[in-house]
């Protein structure tokens with residue numbers, strides 16, 4: 001695209017690509033000087049020109065301008081980036097049905113359900129914590145919500161691959177840092193808001209204000225799908241200029257789940273909508289997943305897919321890796337791997353574990369808490385686990401440059417009654433939990449979900465994955481089966 005098509009009175013330079021990171025700049029790129037928390041993009045102007053950038057978008061004065069390079073001074077680099085990223089890739093979000101999901105917990109689950117079910121009607125892609133995926137393409141995730149350039153580029157690639165819709169996870173960081181400003185959302189879904197990310201947002205009020213942006217920026221003919229059971233429902237509803245549709249379990253929502261039966265391998269409930277009753281059977285378990293499912297059902301139904309056609313598919317949903325993932329190798333106790341890493345997530349998973357563990361049997365949990373992230377939640381994790389568990393094994397979870405033992409001690413400060421030990425090595429901790437389980441017990445391995453890396457002081461190190469380790473330990477140490485450790 002020519003620079004003159006982007007800005008009035010700009011020279012006719014051909015722009016090959018857009019870039020916000022000097023380390024990734026290519027010849028003929030346009031570089032946007034973003035001011036971040038650590039660096040100021042203006043620092044890298046010379047470097048990017050040396051690498052072949054032909055246009056610099058900036059706010060601060062630039063000394064030593066160079067011939068053959070266009071300098072575009074703007075009021076706000078991020079706003080310009082968002083407008084141009086969408087334009088450069090041909091406004092792809094306007095041509096796709098875009099489902100945006102935000103909330104503290106449940107984003108990956110709700111988007112995965114939408115991608116899974118909606119794909120039976122029209123090809124649907126996914127962008128989020130787990131991956132970027134569409135058609136046969138599965139790419140590793142960048143961030144939960146990537147930067148504006150990657151989002152619009154990916155949406156264009158999805159269009160080229162004949163996708164008609166996309167389910168996009170929208171994190172509070174993504175909203176606060178303006179990564180989705182020019183995404184044309186059709187449906188905005190809210191799961192819940194509880195304590196998280198206060199290291200970044202400072203206060204829960206700021207955190208709410210960030211989440212709210214998805215709804216205040218929603219186009220008037222869009223649909224906001226809101227959780228009526230959540231404490232922030234009323235405030236969010238007031239902030240919406242688009243049509244609001246509600247879902248819930250406790251309140252009389254537009255899509256209401258009731259008479260809910262939760263089992264170990266599936267659940268059932270009655271869906272009440274528009275004066276009609278629909279019996280629903282799903283392979284999802286845990287009460288919070290019924291809420292996630294209702295959100296996804298409401299979003300798809302409001303997009304024009306009849307409920308009668310959606311519901312048959314919710315009993316064979318693809319397992320979302322590491323989210324309430326049941327590990328069953330034929331052992332006589334429950335093993336669940338889950339991504340719970342917020343107080344509310346932990347509480348909900350323990351509630352479910354309690355509901356499936358008969359009186360007289362134990363809940364054994366293995367978890368830690370991430371280094372250099374939201375340190376206040378550590379003690380709270382201890383307090384929650386203390387209320388539900390018979391045994392707690394504290395271990396490493398993305399320690400970064402903190403000592404996992406110190407993190408464990410902070411968690412320990414919330415544990416008053418329950419037996420607990422610290423085993424630094426996560427593999428050894430999982431093995432210990434599995435070897436100590438008796439018939440009828442429930443082992444919960446929490447915090448890392450499907451992640452196959454561990455953040456240490458030097459960066460990411462490969463991690464075998466909680467689900468693989470759990471499966472291996474059950475086979476090897478409980479069932480006495482041969483298990484190829486190479487496969488881990």
Ligand SMILES: CC(=O)N[C@H]1[C@@H](OP(=O)(O)OP(=O)(O)OC[C@H]2O[C@@H](n3ccc(=O)[nH]c3=O)[C@H](O)[C@@H]2O)O[C@H](CO)[C@@H](O)[C@@H]1O[C@H](C)C(=O)N[C@@H](C)C(=O)N[C@H](CCC(=O)O)C(=O)O
Pocket residue numbers: 020021022023034035036037038039040041044142143144145146147171172173174177200
């Ligand atoms: C807190 C946060 O979100 N930080 C994001 C932010 O970083 P920053 O402000 O520190 O950027 P910076 O390093 O100061 O750099 C400023 C600018 O200079 C550029 N730069 C920097 C260095 C250099 O050598 N050359 C260069 O051009 C950078 O590309 C950037 O454009 O802008 C960067 C560029 O877009 C992001 O990569 C970075 O995400 C970091 C990696 C991150 O870990 N973010 C996490 C916390 C995040 O966003 N998480 C949410 C989900 C959270 C959840 O729900 O769990 C997500 O959506 O993934």
Ligand SMILES: Nc1ncnc2c1ncn2[C@@H]1O[C@H](COP(=O)(O)OP(=O)(O)OP(=O)(O)O)[C@@H](O)[C@H]1O
Pocket residue numbers: 103104105106107108109110129144169171191192288289291292322323324338339340341344345346348349449
């Ligand atoms: N509706 C919900 N209410 C409370 N907790 C939930 C809910 N849905 C999921 N969880 C918990 O949160 C964990 C993460 O779920 P999920 O990945 O769907 O959320 P997320 O919002 O995408 O989180 P992240 O962005 O950190 O990946 C689950 O493993 C579960 O423990």
